[in-house]
Amino acid sequence: MTDIAATASPSTQTTTLPARLAKGFVDRLVIIIPYLWLLFFFLVPFIIVFKISLSQTAISMPPYTPVLDFSDGISGFFAGFRELNFDNYTWLTQDALYFNAYVTSLVIAGISTILTLIVGYPIAYGMARAPATIRPTLLMLVILPFWTSFLIRVYAWIGILKPEGLLNQLLMSLHIISQPLVILNTYTAIFIGIVYSYLPFMVLPLYSSLEKMDYSLVEAAEDLGCPPIGAFWKITFPLSLPGVVAGCLLVFIPAVGEFVIPDLLGGSQTLMIGKTLWNEFFSNRDWPVSSAVAVILLLVLIIPIMFFQQAQAKAQEQGR
């Protein structure tokens, strides 16, 4: 008996035909259920967005009732599909507002990503070098804010940053400033909001690559006379690069389309594409134009997203 079990590989164990058929059926079911779900709720919606972005504003619009009831607008809605045109896109390129919104969003997301990296790296490094016994606790402390509502964390900053807010009260009572600083409703507030909200996304991948690192390499470099900062740039930073890339992508991509932070902290003077899309949809009720905005945003982000997927797939291969 033991001999048979030892020689037979697990794949040949299910030898009877019904058993193999059953296994094949289960295998297929395991793949098909999530596959179909994602196809229908993730991929198909994009195709619909693309189609609507090509339809004419007037034809495909649902009725302008406050409750947005579509029951009688469906036929008109589909009629829009037949008359595809690129008017919405030409309109987007002609209006400088949209172009500016895209560029500003990319720049803000880029700067915020670098700031998040600068703030997050020392934290991740400190965690990775902490005694092994307290590392799980530190890790949980980084993850915990992520569990509390994003909206709440952004909201908390309003009370801190506004002209009569806590930061200004503190600075004025310390006589560092005499006039309250105007931070809320500026781009500075958006930077603070993004760095704060996305910090765990940066720290976690950085930490996981720094923790795996072999620090005897750094010690060897220092023994050979390399100054600590030189050793950091020559050894630690290059070895943590996968974490840096993953962290930056996890911050940059969602930050480009961020809505809550520019809306609550940026005020009406700041311009970001996520807010533009939201306003186009909810205030102007212009679905085709907001669809076109979404399509272009997706095109802008497709390269970083594919980059991210490749990094994920690679990490998965290595973990296997």
Place this chain on the structure above:
Amino acid sequence: MNSTWSRFNITSIVLGFAFLYLPIVLLIVFSFNESKLVTVWGGFSTKWYVSLFHNQGLMDATWVTARVGVISATVATVLGTLAAITLTRYTRFRGRVLFSGMVFAPLVMPEVITGLSLLLLFVAVGLDRGFFTVTLAHITFTMCFVAVVVQSRLVSFDRSLEEAAMDLGAPPVKTFFQITLPVILPAIISGWMLAFTLSLDDLVIASFSSGPGATTLPMKIYSQVRLGVTPEINAACTILIAVVAIGVIIASIANKRREIQRQLDEQAAQRG
């Protein structure tokens, strides 16, 4: 390692955690403020909590959010676990690249895009927007997070355990439920919790996919925040934070206990 580096490490950790936690602490502190001004301390009071419970709109929204969260997290956990198994176990099937793309892309996809596209899907198929559509939308974007969490556990899973069970004659489905599932259960539980809190949190996707009668708590908070910052919102936020914090702490204690139990079992097995 010399002492200047470790001092630098401690300082950066302390400053980093202060930055992460101070805003939340201040928010909680000012929810107990007597004064209506959120930023001026007027003495300790719990009156905002009392007025909160008399705010019918807020209570309704909380109920909607809790139901959406439980249902969507549960379905998303099943789907996400299946997706994780597909990603780790079936390395060759047609359309695998597309599949892994569809699992990873929603993790970073800007919410406005996901929200808009789901809304347009619901309109196209003629679904009335409301409780059901919000739940569907939340299942879709949270299942990918569950998939990633469960997948990371499956990757490090020792497959010889499964092989042993199948060598002893257990059919694959039984092997899954008796061997694989118990081992990946902690990841499945944390996946469920992650899905639940993501659903609890979500403003953008819910705003797009929701309809009349299905206002979630974040939507309610958002509409009130736009009118101005009040201690009542602070109180609502504090309760939400408390609920999540208690859940996370209970889960981590349970996890720790299980870990200790497992170590004891292993030691006993080695002795025996």
